Amino acid sequence: MITNLLAADRGVLRVLERNARANLRMWPLFLSGLVEPLLYLLSIGVGLTALVGPVSAPDGRAVSYEEFLAPAMLAVSAMNTAVINTTFVFFHKFKYAGTFDAMLTTPLDVRDMVRGELAWALACTTAYACVFLATMAAMGLTGSAWCVLAVPAATLIGFAFAGAGLGLATFMRSYVDFDYVHVVVTPLFLFSATFFPIDRYPSLLAQLLRLSPLYQGIALQRALVAGHLTPGLLIHVGFLTLMGWLGLRLASRRLRLLLQP
Amino acid sequence: MTQGPEKPAVRRRGDRAGVVAVRPVLAQVEREARVWARMWRGTTLTGVALPWLVLAAMGLGLGGMVDQRGDAFAGLGYLVFVAPGLLAGAAVQFAAGAATWPVMGGMKWTGSFHAATATPLAPMDVYGGFVLWIGIRLAMNAVAFLVAAVLLGAVPSAWGVLAVPAAVLGGLAVATPLAAFAATQDSDQSFELVERLVVVPMFLLSGTFFPVDQLPGALRLLVGVAPLWHAVELCRGATTGSLGVLAGAGHTTVLAGYLALGAWWGARTFPRRLAA
Numbered sequence: 001m002i003t004n005l006l007a008a009d010r011g012v013l014r015v016l017e018r019n020a021r022a023n024l025r026m027w028p029l030f031l032s033g034l035v036e037p038l039l040y041l042l043s044i045g046v047g048l049t050a051l052v053g054p055v056s057a058p059d060g061r062a063v064s065y066e067e068f069l070a071p072a073m074l075a076v077s078a079m080n081t082a083v084i085n086t087t088f089v090f091f092h093k094f095k096y097a098g099t100f101d102a103m104l105t106t107p108l109d110v111r112d113m114v115r116g117e118l119a120w121a122l123a124c125t126t127a128y129a130c131v132f133l134a135t136m137a138a139m140g141l142t143g144s145a146w147c148v149l150a151v152p153a154a155t156l157i158g159f160a161f162a163g164a165g166l167g168l169a170t171f172m173r174s175y176v177d178f179d180y181v182h183v184v185v186t187p188l189f190l191f192s193a194t195f196f197p198i199d200r201y202p203s204l205l206a207q208l209l210r211l212s213p214l215y216q217g218i219a220l221q222r223a224l225v226a227g228h229l230t231p232g233l234l235i236h237v238g239f240l241t242l243m244g245w246l247g248l249r250l251a252s253r254r255l256r257l258l259l260q261p
Numbered sequence: 262m263t264q265g266p267e268k269p270a271v272r273r274r275g276d277r278a279g280v281v282a283v284r285p286v287l288a289q290v291e292r293e294a295r296v297w298a299r300m301w302r303g304t305t306l307t308g309v310a311l312p313w314l315v316l317a318a319m320g321l322g323l324g325g326m327v328d329q330r331g332d333a334f335a336g337l338g339y340l341v342f343v344a345p346g347l348l349a350g351a352a353v354q355f356a357a358g359a360a361t362w363p364v365m366g367g368m369k370w371t372g373s374f375h376a377a378t379a380t381p382l383a384p385m386d387v388y389g390g391f392v393l394w395i396g397i398r399l400a401m402n403a404v405a406f407l408v409a410a411v412l413l414g415a416v417p418s419a420w421g422v423l424a425v426p427a428a429v430l431g432g433l434a435v436a437t438p439l440a441a442f443a444a445t446q447d448s449d450q451s452f453e454l455v456e457r458l459v460v461v462p463m464f465l466l467s468g469t470f471f472p473v474d475q476l477p478g479a480l481r482l483l484v485g486v487a488p489l490w491h492a493v494e495l496c497r498g499a500t501t502g503s504l505g506v507l508a509g510a511g512h513t514t515v516l517a518g519y520l521a522l523g524a525w526w527g528a529r530t531f532p533r534r535l536a537a
Contacts, residue, residue: 026450032457039462047471048323051339053330096370179303186311190318196326 011108015116016123018103033084034128037077038135044195045069055197057143058219059228070141071221072194074132074150078125078157079188079214085121086165087181091172100259110255118162118248125158126151136225144227153224157217160240163247164213170254188214213243285382289390290397292377297398308402311351312409319343319470320415337417337501344415345424345496346469348406349431352399353489356432357439357460359395361452364443367391368534375535384532388444392437392527399432400425410500418502427499431492434516435460437523444530463489468497491515 023030045066054062093099100113108116129151136142172178192214198206209215220236223229297304324339334342367374367387377387403425410416416424443452466476467490473481484490491512498504498512 029450029453032454035457036461039465043462043465044470047466047475048327050475051327051330051471052323053326055326176300176303179307182307183303183310186307187314190314191322195318196322200322200325 011112012116012119015112016119019120034131037073041070041073057226058223059226067141070136071225072218075157075217075221077128077132078154079161081125081128082121082158082161083165086162087169090169110259114252121162122155122158126155129154142225146227147225149224150221153220156240159244160213163244167247167250170251188212192218216240285386286389289387290394293394309405312406315347316413340415344410345500346493348428349492349496350464350469352428352432353435356436360436360439361443364440365449378535384535385528388527388531395436396429396433399429403428416500420502421500423499424496427495430516434488434519437520441523441527441530444534463487468493488519
């Protein structure tokens with residue numbers, strides 16, 4: 001399904017090229033996107049490891065707090081990159097910069113734009129994930145060689161959030177509405193078993209929190225980084241794929257209404 | 262750029278150098294307040310709900326794990342340790358956001374600052390009112406945060422009320438220089454860089470989540486000049502009732518210094534930009 005959506009036809013490539021060129025001109029900004037998740041890992045991870053005891057990993061081993069936090073930050077980074085690109089950046093292009101109106105005067109159509117923006121968000125997510133994973137490996141925070149699967153998993157998390165972000169961005173009226181993005185993203189960040197295991201919640205609440213898409217992503221990343229591969233991981237994959245796909249359908253439909261006369 | 266011919270040749274009230282009159286500043290505050298009153302829902306939702314969420318996740322959830330381990334915070338528990346850090350940290354993060362992008366908006370995107378200077382308001386009044394409004398928002402947020410912290414049992418001392426002015430001062434120590442800086446910028450690209458390379462590291466390392474003595478020496482020195490660290494120390498001293506007079510005066514002086522330096526800078530950059 002994803003390959004179908006990302007079928008690299010010319011239109012998508014043109015949009016990708018446009019974004020790559022625009023971002024190349026502000027490369028410090030592009031690179032700085034890497035810094036935030038690494039900082040969380042290096043500060044909270046390292047600072048709290050001394051304060052927090054060992055935590056149990058998906059495969060039952062007791063690991064240090066850093067090792068517990070790192071895969072979660074990998075997932076958070078994917079979520080943030082996807083959300084920022086598909087909401088704030090997208091809305092700016094849509095409403096203020098007139099980027100999409102400009103594109104419509106070329107042979108590109110709305111489908112190309114949606115898929116092109118999505119492809120760009122995923123390219124960023126993937127690039128950041130590679131660097132983050134390499135840092136984790138250098139710090140000795142990866143459990144097995146299966147951890148390379150964390151990169152496509154980050155892309156998948158990016159897909160889920162980019163799809164949802166694009167869908168919701170079409171409903172935004174002004175920058176003020178972006179407070180609602182924070183209203184959604186911040187609780188996800190805080191309560192998706194990011195900083196402490198989900199079994200610390202009362203069991204009913206824990207069941208509810210499993211529905212958090214970020215939890216799905218974090219659980220997937222923790223298992224992959226630890227090399228603990230089980231058939232149950234396919235549920236996370238299915239959840240994230242469905243979420244991204246639904247968001248994309250919504251975005252395409254809305255944008256066709258909003259942009260085409 | 263020289264002043265256009267449409268600028269009045271007479272010395273306007275606003276041209277008085279360095280003297281700030283109260284009424285024009287309040288007019289700018291009123292403008293910001295009126296805009297806010299039309300879209301307060303989203304920001305209030307975040308302002309009121311966020312403290313509960315953050316305190317629950319970091320103080321209770323993560324804190325539960327920290328406290329299980331042992332008695333690292335003089336028997337007070339991690340929630341009591343982290344709450345004032347989060348209060349000051351939230352203030353500084355809010356201030357950094359509120360003092361950058363909206364300045365670009367007023368200068369460039371909507372031009373509301375230029376519109377204001379077409380009235381009897383001077384650039385200094387716009388700057389003063391803009392920053393004062395950030396201070397008011399900081400106070401609103403800090404009160405909401407403190408209420409949540411008190412109700413969750415994170416504030417053992419009645420001196421805790423002083424954490425509100427401390428957080429406001431910390432926020433303004435960041436807002437005044439950043440707003441001054443924002444007025445010198447031609448695009449908002451640098452704001453994202455400031456956010457990611459200055460504000461977020463400061464938020465994570467200034468004794469917010471863990472004591473600064475866990476940091477390596479060089480980094481500790483750097484944190485020593487961070488306004489947030491001083492604000493965290495003030496807030497934590499207030500909520501735990503453990504702040505000495507001398508330390509309190511020291512941290513307050515540093516923050517007031519940042520504020521004054523920022524105001525001095527803003528008094529230059531705002532008129533320069535708005536005269537163009």
